[in-house]
Amino acid sequence: MRFSVNALATIALELQSGIGHQDRFQRLITTLRQVLGCDASALLRYEARQFIPLAIDGLAQDVLGRRFTLEGHPRLEAIARAGDVVRFPADSDLPDPYDGLIPGHENFHVHACVGLPLFAGQNLIGALTLDGMSPDQFDAFSDEALRLIAALAAGALNNALLIEKLESQNLMPRAPGAFEPQPGSQMIGLSPGMTQLKKEIDIVAASDLNVLIDGETGTGKELVAKALHEGSPRAVNSLVYLNCAALPESVAESELFGHVKGAFTGAISNRSGKFEMADNGTLFLDEIGELSLALQAKLLRVLQYGDIQRVGDDRSIRVDVRVLAATNRDLREEVLAGRFRADLFHRLSVFPLSVPPLRExxxxxxxxxxxxxxxxxxxxxxxxxxxxxxxxxxxxxxxxxxxxxxxxxxxxxxxxxxxxxxxxxxxxxxxxxxxxxxxxxxxxxxxxxxxxxxxxxxxxxxxxxxxxxxxxxxxxxxxxxxxxxxxxxxxxxxxxxxxxxxxxxxx
Ligand SMILES: Nc1ncnc2c1ncn2[C@@H]1O[C@H](COP(=O)(O)OP(=O)(O)OP(=O)(O)O)[C@@H](O)[C@H]1O
Structure with missing residues (x-):
């Protein structure tokens, strides 16, 4: 079966209208679901051997948070490999990723399933999936007609990805290449608070500013630090992690700055500290509020002058390190209470980021x-x-x-x-x-x-x-x-x- 000119015109128009990509994609798959009469449809983006749902219709909302790896989903792997329309037979023994995720049909297994891989040139950039509860649901639609839909959707998705890429290149020049994984793409969340946070991460990641990330425990501060590092020119070098709360006072200085042989009992050889390990990269200091006042003073010195001294050594070593710090304490209060140095607080919080609590x-x-x-x-x-x-x-x-x-x-x-x-x-x-x-x-x-x-x-x-x-x-x-x-x-x-x-x- 061919589509009526009207149906195709509606799909094409939906891809042009809407205020943002998200809105456009949502309209596309809602229209597809109506035109094709399917029970569920989804548009997925392909990145780093996994499919990431961008818009869904007729599926449980939690699908938007799922990340479907090729290894874990043979049906999606088949779509990724196919290069053309894939029709799965109703008795296919490949499990459908949406089984149990179509509201009202939780206990039924999906019957009819069609996958349309989306390409930009030779590159796979995404897929459209169409699912139905009756086995012959899509038989009436020819491959030719489905290819036409895939071509329209691929064009729109490719434009959206190119615009995203151009925007991030504006912030940070990168070598041209295939689509790289987006920094923070594993950071799940579409709420206004998380959308704003992701925008702020995009803005500040490319700069060399120190960032103070605050938020209650377990909100994802470490994930934010990873996204900042991955989105920066330093991403080719290391992101080194140090939890300040887990540092006994006696070893903290040597952990941060290293030591030379004989500096203290047990210092049997020279050892570099986290700052040296993070040279040209990023150092993430988790729970910075737990650092002693003495170490805060030493940290401030590094941020001011860019050099460190190993314990037991008078010589200075220059380091080029971007510091990201996280805390679940209110550091302003800590400053007022005299437990955190005001000058260090100001150095660190040039660009503060707040991670919202989950309840919000x-x-x-x-x-x-x-x-x-x-x-x-x-x-x-x-x-x-x-x-x-x-x-x-x-x-x-x-x-x-x-x-x-x-x-x-x-x-x-x-x-x-x-x-x-x-x-x-x-x-x-x-x-x-x-x-x-x-x-x-x-x-x-x-x-x-x-x-x-x-x-x-x-x-x-x-x-x-x-x-x-x-x-x-x-x-x-x-x-x-x-x-x-x-x-x-x-x-x-x-x-x-x-x-x-x-x-x-x-x-
Ligand atoms: N938006 C998110 N998407 C996916 N996983 C997340 C998200 N936020 C947090 N997580 C996961 O939740 C767990 C806790 O996150 P994380 O360790 O980054 O929190 P934290 O704020 O640094 O905690 P703490 O203050 O206790 O150090 C991790 O396993 C992390 O991968």
């Missing part, structure tokens, strides 16, 4: 949940991981004091629980699989049971249960802040991370 990001919670569902699916080798509507509502209603990190852990824990309860590798998450921080963790309840009523367990198991419950309680009491929890538990934060990993409390 609206539906991003669902997009992020989709992203983590897809990641846990890959990690655990499951065929699908989806949220039922009640689980989505529960996730939206919860305030997420531990922000994205808490959501990430909640999804992984829920997937593990759900998988244990069903045969097979098809996981549907329901509210029962989540236990939020204001409910006592199951292990804590077991440990605090009345004496005599608790089941006797091997001592090692009981000890680990107790450790888990104490760590969970400390994290809940300190808004999932690991440094503060470590202090409350009287241990070093690095050891706490190690212990939590061993106890299966973090990935």
């Amino acid at each position: 990001r609206g539906d991003d919670v669902i997009l992020l949940a989709g992203y983590f569902c897809e990641q846990s699916r890959l990690r655990l080798g499951l065929s699908r991981v989806v949220l039922n509507p009640a689980a989505r509502a529960a996730l939206l209603a919860y305030p997420w004091p531990g922000n994205v990190r808490e959501l990430e852990h909640a999804i992984y824990r829920a997937v593990v629980l759900a998988r244990a309860a069903v045969a097979g590798d098809d996981v549907v998450l329901t509210p029962e699989h989540f236990s939020f921080a204001d409910q006592p963790p199951a292990s804590a309840a077991a440990v605090t049971a009345a004496p005599g009523t608790a089941a006797v367990k091997p001592l090692r198991e009981a000890t680990e249960d107790f450790q888990r419950s104490q760590i969970a309680a400390a994290l809940a009491a300190h808004q999932q802040n690991w440094a503060a929890s470590a202090r409350a538990l009287g241990m070093d934060v690095a050891n706490l991370h190690r212990l939590a990993k061993r106890l299966g409390m973090k990935a």
Whole structure:
């Protein structure tokens, strides 16, 4: 079947209208869904061996947060390889990436599926996918007609990508090349707060300014630092990470600036510090608010004069390092309280970036949940991981004091629980699989049971249960802040991370 001139004209017009790319793409796939009578349609962009949904219609909202790798989705891999229209037979044994993600059809497997790869010259830049619940849904449409739609969509997508590229080249000249992954493309979120943050990242990344990233614990400050580095001319060199909260005072100076042989007991050879490692690159100082006043003074010196001295050495070494710092404290208050140097604060906060808490990001919670569902699916080798509507509502209603990190852990824990309860590798998450921080963790309840009523367990198991419950309680009491929890538990934060990993409390 051919399309009527009217239908084609509508598609072409939708691709010209709208205020932005996002709007245009949304109109395109909504129109396609109507013209082709499909149950779901999606436009995806191809980047670094994965498909990233740009606009969807008829699919669960969390699809917008999912990242579909070629390795994890044989159907998408087939589309990427095909070079032309792909029609999957209704009985294809390749799993459809949207199985269980068409609202109202959660328990049905998608039947008819067509994939249209989108090319710019020889380069694959994206795909259109059309799904239907009845097996012969797309039989009436000829390959020729579908190719025409693909050509229109590819032209529009290519223009959008070129404009994006030109805009970023305006900010930072780059060598010409194929489409590089966009910095921060793994930073999920379309809420106004995240859109604004991504814009600010684009603006400041290309400069050489130091950046202070603030935000509550678990909001994604480290991810912002990575995006800043990746979007800068320094991206060809290292991004070096240092957590200031995990630094015992005795080794902090040597970690930052290095030492020479014999500088102190145990200094058996020369060693370079993080500043030297980050030369010509970027140094990310996480939890900068935890740095002692003495080290703050030394850090200020490097920022002012661009040279460092290894511990035990009088000679100066010049370094060219961009410093990104993160904090979940209010550094202005710390300055007022005399715990943070005002001059260092001003040097660092030339361009401050604030990462919004998850509770202010609206539906991003669902997009992020989709992203983590897809990641846990890959990690655990499951065929699908989806949220039922009640689980989505529960996730939206919860305030997420531990922000994205808490959501990430909640999804992984829920997937593990759900998988244990069903045969097979098809996981549907329901509210029962989540236990939020204001409910006592199951292990804590077991440990605090009345004496005599608790089941006797091997001592090692009981000890680990107790450790888990104490760590969970400390994290809940300190808004999932690991440094503060470590202090409350009287241990070093690095050891706490190690212990939590061993106890299966973090990935
Ligand atoms: N927008 C996002 N999209 C995808 N993953 C995210 C996003 N934000 C955060 N994450 C993930 O959440 C986890 C916590 O993020 P991150 O470590 O960057 O937070 P943080 O603000 O630096 O935390 P802290 O203050 O405790 O150091 C990480 O696994 C990170 O990859």
